[in-house]
Amino acid sequence: xxxxxxxxxxxxxxxxxxxxxxxxxxxxxxxxxxxxxxxxxxxxxxxxxxxxxxxxxxxxxxxxxxxxxxxxxxxxxxxxxxxxxxxxxxxxxxxxxxxxxxxxxxxxxxxxxxxxxxxxxxxxxxxxxxxxxxxxxxxxxxxxxxxxxxxxxxxxxxxxxxxxxxxxxxxxxxxxxxxxxxxxxxxxxxxxxxxxxxxxxxxxxxxxxxxxxxxxxxxxxxxxxxxxxxxxxxxxxxxxxxxxxxxxxxxxxxxxxxxxxxxxxxxxxxxxxxxxxxxxxxxxxxxxxxxxxxxxxxxxxxxxxxxxxxxxxxxxxxxxxxxxxxxxxxxxxxxxxxxxxxxxxxxxxxxxxxxxxxxxxxxxxxxxxxxxxxxxxxxxxxxxxxxxxxxxxxxxxxxxxxxxxxxxxxxxxxxxxxxxxxxxxxxxxxxxxxxxxxxxxxxxxxxxxxxxxxxxxxxxxxxxx
Amino acid sequence: xxxxxxxxxxxxxxxxxxxxxxxxxxxxxxxxxxxxxxxxxxxxxxxxxxxxxxxxxxxxxxxxxxxxxxxxxxxxxxxxxxxxxxxxxxxxxxxxxxxxxxxxxxxxxxxxxxxxxxxxxxxxxxxxxxxxxxxxxxxxxxxxxxxxxxxxxxxxxxxxxxxxxxxxxxxxxxxxxxxxxxxxxxxxxxxxxxxxxxxxxxxxxxxxxxxxxxxxxxxxxxxxxxxxxxxxxxxxxxxxxxxxxxxxxxxxxxxxxxxxxxxxxxxxxxxxxxxxxxxxxxxxxxxxxxxxxxxxxxxxxxxxxxxxxxxxxxxxxxxxxxxxxxxxxxxxxxxxxxxxxxxxxxxxxxxxxxxxxxxxxxxxxxxxxxxxxxxxxxxxxxxxxxxxxxxxxxxxxxxxxxxxxxxxxxxxxxxxxxxxxxxxxxxxxxxxxxxxxxxxxxxxxxxxxxxxxxxxxxxxxxxxx
Numbered sequence: 001x002x003x004x005x006x007x008x009x010x011x012x013x014x015x016x017x018x019x020x021x022x023x024x025x026x027x028x029x030x031x032x033x034x035x036x037x038x039x040x041x042x043x044x045x046x047x048x049x050x051x052x053x054x055x056x057x058x059x060x061x062x063x064x065x066x067x068x069x070x071x072x073x074x075x076x077x078x079x080x081x082x083x084x085x086x087x088x089x090x091x092x093x094x095x096x097x098x099x100x101x102x103x104x105x106x107x108x109x110x111x112x113x114x115x116x117x118x119x120x121x122x123x124x125x126x127x128x129x130x131x132x133x134x135x136x137x138x139x140x141x142x143x144x145x146x147x148x149x150x151x152x153x154x155x156x157x158x159x160x161x162x163x164x165x166x167x168x169x170x171x172x173x174x175x176x177x178x179x180x181x182x183x184x185x186x187x188x189x190x191x192x193x194x195x196x197x198x199x200x201x202x203x204x205x206x207x208x209x210x211x212x213x214x215x216x217x218x219x220x221x222x223x224x225x226x227x228x229x230x231x232x233x234x235x236x237x238x239x240x241x242x243x244x245x246x247x248x249x250x251x252x253x254x255x256x257x258x259x260x261x262x263x264x265x266x267x268x269x270x271x272x273x274x275x276x277x278x279x280x281x282x283x284x285x286x287x288x289x290x291x292x293x294x295x296x297x298x299x300x301x302x303x304x305x306x307x308x309x310x311x312x313x314x315x316x317x318x319x320x321x322x323x324x325x326x327x328x329x330x331x332x333x334x335x336x337x338x339x340x341x342x343x344x345x346x347x348x349x350x351x352x353x354x355x356x357x358x359x360x361x362x363x364x365x366x367x368x369x370x371x372x373x374x375x376x377x378x379x380x381x382x383x384x385x386x387x388x389x390x391x392x393x394x395x396x397x398x399x400x401x402x403x404x405x406x407x408x409x410x411x412x413x414x415x416x417x418x419x420x421x422x423x424x425x426x427x428x429x430x431x432x433x434x435x436x437x438x439x440x441x442x443x444x445x446x447x448x449x450x451x452x453x454x455x456x457x458x459x460x461x462x463x464x465x
Numbered sequence: 466x467x468x469x470x471x472x473x474x475x476x477x478x479x480x481x482x483x484x485x486x487x488x489x490x491x492x493x494x495x496x497x498x499x500x501x502x503x504x505x506x507x508x509x510x511x512x513x514x515x516x517x518x519x520x521x522x523x524x525x526x527x528x529x530x531x532x533x534x535x536x537x538x539x540x541x542x543x544x545x546x547x548x549x550x551x552x553x554x555x556x557x558x559x560x561x562x563x564x565x566x567x568x569x570x571x572x573x574x575x576x577x578x579x580x581x582x583x584x585x586x587x588x589x590x591x592x593x594x595x596x597x598x599x600x601x602x603x604x605x606x607x608x609x610x611x612x613x614x615x616x617x618x619x620x621x622x623x624x625x626x627x628x629x630x631x632x633x634x635x636x637x638x639x640x641x642x643x644x645x646x647x648x649x650x651x652x653x654x655x656x657x658x659x660x661x662x663x664x665x666x667x668x669x670x671x672x673x674x675x676x677x678x679x680x681x682x683x684x685x686x687x688x689x690x691x692x693x694x695x696x697x698x699x700x701x702x703x704x705x706x707x708x709x710x711x712x713x714x715x716x717x718x719x720x721x722x723x724x725x726x727x728x729x730x731x732x733x734x735x736x737x738x739x740x741x742x743x744x745x746x747x748x749x750x751x752x753x754x755x756x757x758x759x760x761x762x763x764x765x766x767x768x769x770x771x772x773x774x775x776x777x778x779x780x781x782x783x784x785x786x787x788x789x790x791x792x793x794x795x796x797x798x799x800x801x802x803x804x805x806x807x808x809x810x811x812x813x814x815x816x817x818x819x820x821x822x823x824x825x826x827x828x829x830x831x832x833x834x835x836x837x838x839x840x841x842x843x844x845x846x847x848x849x850x851x852x853x854x855x856x857x858x859x860x861x862x863x864x865x866x867x868x869x870x871x872x873x874x875x876x877x878x879x880x881x882x883x884x885x886x887x888x889x890x891x892x893x894x895x896x897x898x899x900x901x902x903x904x905x906x907x908x909x910x911x912x913x914x915x916x917x918x919x920x921x922x923x924x925x926x927x928x929x930x
Binding site: 441 | 575626631647650651653655662663670687710717760764818819851882887888891903907911913914
């Protein structure tokens with residue numbers, strides 16, 4: 001495995017070969033083109049040597065085969081919206097840009113399946129299947145721009161995880177280009193199959209390190225008839241968490257159950273004049289209930305009575321799509337709005353058993369007290385126990401302290417039975433934490449699997465391990 | 466890998482060692498004891514040399530380590546109810562009987578998880594979590610006696626698969642004894658985690674060939690408030706299939722949607738005097754709708770109006786648990802009742818995309834016409850496309866014809882985009898069909914994974930490949 005960018009003459013040779021096989025317009029090497037592929041949602045910068053824009057499985061196969069022969073790193077990329085550096089070409093080499101392989105190949109309502117190319121934007125799939133009254137539930141916050149290919153590679157979650165599960169639960173079959181350029185198909189387009197080892201789910205969440213998806217068959221479910229949304233303000237985080245636990249323990253599984261803490265609330269104050277935020281609110285829950293109309297009504301009244309018993313200060317209800325959108329905008333703008341606190345941010349993605357949420361929030365606050373010049377804002381999918389912890393800092397120099405603080409938070413998370421990443425993946429951003437969670441022998445098994453699939457280490461090198 | 470039973474003196478030596486480590490009462494070697502472990506639901510007979518009844522993870526680890534050192538086959542066994550020979554010691558050696566490791570270690574309602582030993586009977590877990598108003602959905606027909614360990618090894622399905630998914634969808638974390646006796650833990654007890662490759666789901670459905678489970682953490686969901694059941698008779702299978710498709714395309718996902726064909730109906734005639742079967746009924750659907758009470762009522766009325774439009778001849782509704790049990794008894798007794806047709810049976814477990822169900826039923830009928838002395842009865846989870854095809858025959862001599870016919874059915878299934886096994890697994894019974902479905906390169910990847918986990922091939926040898 002070469003550790004630096006490829007040699008100039010070798011690159012030229014490869015570009016010529018790729019141009020011949022894939023068409024010259026699909027092979028980019030000008031600096032201004034390559035710059036567009038240097039970064040992703042993790043804001044790192046590594047320049048690739050070549051960018052290939054495949055249009056077919058054969059293109060992907062040809063490009064990967066050539067890369068393998070030349071021992072050149074291959075980085076698959078969808079929208080580049082990942083937060084842990086999954087698409088960043090940390091060792092240079094070749095980026096495979098999948099945005100041109102963005103066809104929905106089939107939607108078969110009778111079979112509750114759809115087959116797509118990896119470059120399809122997640123929301124586009126959701127919109128298209130909704131026309132058949134069908135629902136593709138995985139719903140990362142990035143759904144409006146992230147691609148299914150990236151979602152499968154990272155095993156994306158999102159706000160619907162508690163009720164509907166994550167990407168892994170909806171993938172039936174994958175067409176995959178392996179490191180040597182050969183093409184296999186895993187799984188079947190049937191709702192059930194137990195024929196052989198579950199290679200499909202081994203590949204889901206493998207972050208482009210084992211193979212590159214060229215076709216993805218997903219499972220669909222009927223579209224819920226109705227969604228209603230409540231936004232509830234609480235005087236304390238304890239009240240919000242108690243309410244969340246109470247809702248679930250009263251047999252209601254909300255479509256979404258999102259938590260927003262005080263620091264995050266401060267950032268959205270004044271964002272929408274028509275929405276008055278109670279002055280002393282220290283926590284928000286946003287709750288979606290979906291299903292058949294009457295059961296939604298019943299669920300919403302139960303939730304309303306439950307939060308009022310738990311000191312809710314104010315409840316805003318949305319009855320239609322427009323009002324829902326307005327409430328959810330509060331959550332969507334959060335990530336950028338946090339920059340009101342400070343210009344630099346590290347975003348963590350811990351997940352703990354739900355019974356440990358108050359404990360981990362207290363632990364984070366205690367850790368923060370030892371780094372008083374850093375600010376913390378927490379929000380996320382409280383129903384799953386998945387909290388996005390944002391550590392904010394004023395000066396670039398403070399980064400090392402922020403990283404130290406994050407490391408303490410990760411250790412706390414693991415002590416409470418939690419996990420390093422609920423849904424963002426590992427990439428290179430969190431790879432140093434992997435050995436904190438995964439024991440050496442299990443990590444060795446993972447490395448052996450990686451070596452088996454990719455003996456030359458050309459697929460997304462520099463990630464995971 | 467030894468291909469026959471271990472040598473007498475070697476066996477004696479091993480029995481002594483095992484007795485010392487695990488306690489003599491946990492090591493059985495008398496013929497009458499070993500005979501109890503020679504067979505499973507597949508009705509094959511292979512006598513093990515030793516039976517070990519572990520009570521702890523340490524026992525399992527000690528037994529497997531010794532077996533690995535002595536290169537002796539190890540066959541993990543729960544209730545032995547599997548239908549594809551997963552628990553049958555085809556090469557002799559050691560059976561690990563997990564029925565004594567049957568403790569529910571914890572149920573944590575706040576976290577929606579439970580951790581159990583592998584020998585816990587599935588229905589016992591369901592009953593215990595129901596006391597907390599929680600639900601463990603995977604529901605194989607064997608739930609009253611099969612164990613969670615076996616369910617995880619086979620990735621068991623069941624009648625709730627369409628709405629709730631299969632075993633794989635509910636497994637969060639596994640404690641696993643590897644071939645060398647070492648113990649690893651995969652996954653986390655959190656509802657979400659994407660830290661490293663998904664070893665948990667690689668192990669689910671691996672049929673004891675990669676590792677042996679000693680602890681299993683499952684995800685739970687709130688118990689549905691209400692279940693109602695309809696049993697509907699149709700003049701033709703087409704009417705039943707059209708109804709099933711219509712129900713789902715009208716946005717209703719039933720908890721269960723079971724199909725029973727004419728030959729099967731004939732077997733249950735007269736079984737219960739109080740249930741009058743219409744003379745000319747050629748298909749039955751059994752439909753469970755569950756959820757919040759009002760939405761169940763609405764769903765049931767929709768289904769009733771839908772089946773009546775599709776020529777339903779008679780609808781029996783069950784409103785309470787007792788009446789439901791009575792209707793479901795019709796389905797539960799089917800498998801043994803088929804022996805009314807003929808004394809010998811081969812049970813297949815094909816699964817096709819739902820849109821292909823009538824096609825595959827017609828193909829089976831066409832194939833059957835070329836084997837007129839064989840009888841076929843079909844029933845199963847029509848919502849998933851998962852049909853249990855039973856080929857019945859009068860004389861033991863006809864077995865080879867039955868097998869030929871099955872092979873034709875398997876080829877047809879694959880042509881319709883189906884799979885060899887929806888939920889019963891491969892074992893040794895279906896291993897000859899594996900290469901029909903899985904391409905050589907993918908099969909080689911599976912073999913490489915097997916070799917990586919179990920270099921001496923001691924774990925459930927003779928299965929899968």
